Amino acid sequence: xxLLRATARSTWCLAFCQKGQLLLIFGAxxxxxxxxxxxxxxxxxxxxxxxxxxxxxKKLLKxxxxxxxxxxxIIFPFLTPIYEAMNISMFPKDVTNFLKKAINRMKExxxxxxxxxxxxxxxxxxxxxNSKDVESHKALTDLELVAQSIIFIFAGYETTSSALSFILYxxxxxxxxxxxLQQEIDAAxxxxxxxxxxxxxxxxxxxxxxxxxxxxxxxxxxxxxxCKKDVEINGVPxxxxxVVMMPSYVIHRDPQYWPEPEEFHPERFSKKNKDSxxxxxxxxxxxxxxxxxxxxxxxxxxxxxxVKVMQNFSFQTCKETQIPPxxxxxxxxxxxxxxxxxxxxxxxxxxxx
Numbered sequence: 356x357x358l359l360r361a362t363a364r365s366t367w368c369l370a371f372c373q374k375g376q377l378l379l380i381f382g383a384x385x386x387x388x389x390x391x392x393x394x395x396x397x398x399x400x401x402x403x404x405x406x407x408x409x410x411x412x413k414k415l416l417k418x419x420x421x422x423x424x425x426x427x428x429i430i431f432p433f434l435t436p437i438y439e440a441m442n443i444s445m446f447p448k449d450v451t452n453f454l455k456k457a458i459n460r461m462k463e464x465x466x467x468x469x470x471x472x473x474x475x476x477x478x479x480x481x482x483x484x485n486s487k488d489v490e491s492h493k494a495l496t497d498l499e500l501v502a503q504s505i506i507f508i509f510a511g512y513e514t515t516s517s518a519l520s521f522i523l524y525x526x527x528x529x530x531x532x533x534x535x536l537q538q539e540i541d542a543a544x545x546x547x548x549x550x551x552x553x554x555x556x557x558x559x560x561x562x563x564x565x566x567x568x569x570x571x572x573x574x575x576x577x578x579x580x581x582c583k584k585d586v587e588i589n590g591v592p593x594x595x596x597x598v599v600m601m602p603s604y605v606i607h608r609d610p611q612y613w614p615e616p617e618e619f620h621p622e623r624f625s626k627k628n629k630d631s632x633x634x635x636x637x638x639x640x641x642x643x644x645x646x647x648x649x650x651x652x653x654x655x656x657x658x659x660x661x662v663k664v665m666q667n668f669s670f671q672t673c674k675e676t677q678i679p680p681x682x683x684x685x686x687x688x689x690x691x692x693x694x695x696x697x698x699x700x701x702x703x704x705x706x707x708x
Contacts, residue, residue, distance in 0.1 A: 377523055377694045381516035384660055386412065389511045392652075393504055394461060411453045412508055415446060446505070455501050462500075510649055514574045515656055517689045521572040522564065522661060524680060525619045527670040527696050532621055536560055537665050537701075550662045552655075561658055563621035566629075569639035571619065576604040576688045578641050603638045604688065612636045666701070673697040 383401035390396045390408060400409045427434055438444075444451060526533040539560045544550060555561070582597045593599065608616040612633070613623070622628065640647035647653070672678065673696065681691040 377516075377520035377696065379693060381519040381660070382512070384519075385512045385515040385656075388515070388656055389508055393507050393511075394457070396461075407453070408457070411450045412512075415450045415454075415505065415508060451501070451505075454504065455497075458501055458504060459497070462497075507649075510647075511653070511656075513687055513689060515653060515660075517687070518569065518572065518574060518653075519657055519660055520690060520694045521680075522568045522657070523664070523670050523696060524676075524694050525568050525571070526564070527672050527676070528678065529619050530671075532564065532619070533665075533669065536564055537669070540662055540665050544662070544666065547666045550659055555655065555658050555662070558658075558662075559626065560621065561661065563624040565654065565657060565661070566624040566637075566639075567619060567621040570607045570613070570623070570637060571617075572682075572688055573603045573607055573639040574687060575639075575641070577602045578638060580645070601638070606636055606638070609636070668698045669701060671697045671699060 380401065386400040386409060387398055390398050390400075390412070396408060398406050398408055400406065403409065526536065539558055543554050543558055578601045580599050580601070582593050582595055582599055585595050586593050607613070610616050613636075623632070634642055640650040640653075675695040677690075677692060677694070680694055683689055683691045
């Protein structure tokens with residue numbers, strides 16, 4: 356929490372007032388969190404967009420999930436070793452080479468200096484390679500180490516920035532909910548006190564706002580699972596091995612399960628109502644043993660950022676705000692254009708209730 360809190364620093368004030376584009380600002384925050392937690396690298400990407408690490412990661416993130424090469428591997432997985440033998444990669448070579456060299460340098464530094472106090476993602480993977488408790492065939496190879504780092508970047512960047520943008524959009528268009536959230540934050544953290552893990556867990560309305568936004572805008576608009584046995588549902592036979600797609604975006608807005616499904620009502624997720632929600636009609640992170648492994652980290656990441664922002668700003672719609680925001684679904688749910696809001700600084704000392 357301390358690392359996330361430090362990343363959500365005061366330079367946001369100038370950024371919100373000057374730029375106003377949420378994806379740009381929260382994208383920088385997500386970038387800094389990823390580089391710090393994954394690689395132990397502290398980068399102020401909002402103010403240092405020309406940093407080589409920032410440039411390479413941004414280039415990596417421009418990857419098109421519908422590129423013919425990837426589709427061919429999905430449809431014909433037996434082509435993978437052929438592409439590998441031909442040295443064909445889905446990602447830009449300069450980016451993967453840069454990450455390989457950077458990770459190898461960090462690995463050598465960790466081993467030489469024995470920085471066991473580090474707790475970033477890279478250090479944990481290096482520890483798994485050198486652990487005496489892990490059988491050799493289960494340890495990560497250097498190539499897998501790079502691959503896992505790339506996955507971590509993809510999983511944590513646009514997902515967090517998009518979700519935070521949607522949350523502020525909903526708060527800006529529902530000022531009563533925004534005021535209620537700010538009152539809860541001010542009471543729990545008087546005088547803009549830093550957020551702690553314990554106080555974050557006590558903020559019920561904050562949790563309600565995040566959950567309701569993820570209902571309206573699930574990070575993954577659809578989920579896929581492999582059927583483990585032959586079944587028949589409503590007369591439709593589904594054979595073992597069939598890939599079944601579950602449209603979480605559609606389920607989350609189905610009037611059969613959600614009254615006024617298009618409306619933003621955080622109270623759906625109050626302690627009183629939350630236990631009555633079927634876990635298989637609310638799946639922003641999937642469900643079961645294959646749910647998102649980074650769910651808790653992502654939620655804490657978003658909440659820390661949201662608390663910091665709400666302590667310092669109120670948000671309003673402006674003429675550039677697209678209402679409702681148009682969405683694009685290219686693997687992950689995102690606004691078609693960056694959401695633009697008017698940020699108003701909250702002046703004066705905030706007192707607890």
